[in-house]
Amino acid sequence: MPEYTPLTEELLEEFLGTPKTNAQKIMSKDNILGMDTRYQNDIIKDVSKAVYNNDEDPLKKYEVHATLYNTTASICSLGYGPDFEEIAVAITKAQDPKVAIASLKKAIKV
Numbered sequence: 001m002p003e004y005t006p007l008t009e010e011l012l013e014e015f016l017g018t019p020k021t022n023a024q025k026i027m028s029k030d031n032i033l034g035m036d037t038r039y040q041n042d043i044i045k046d047v048s049k050a051v052y053n054n055d056e057d058p059l060k061k062y063e064v065h066a067t068l069y070n071t072t073a074s075i076c077s078l079g080y081g082p083d084f085e086e087i088a089v090a091i092t093k094a095q096d097p098k099v100a101i102a103s104l105k106k107a108i109k110v
Contacts, residue, residue: 029052032048032051032052033048033049033052034048035047035048036048036049043062043069046058046059046062047059072084
């Protein structure tokens, strides 16, 4: 029966393809927390706080409307950002749902 010698830590890392690295982190904690003051987007602010505090609970509120957020991001990334923003502002200014629908139709020129 052949005798096997244990792999060294270096050989195991090489075999697994996960070598240790001392690469610098992408962002420091100060930079992550600083996103709260540098960005207007509430989602970015909440994500930066969640990462900094290692607490994902504040992000749960976004799960409820995940489809809406993802669709909004898609619309904006296709170049409709300013138009979409105008539509959103028209809707949010309305107090009455009927007025909101009328504002939406006006904004998208239906």
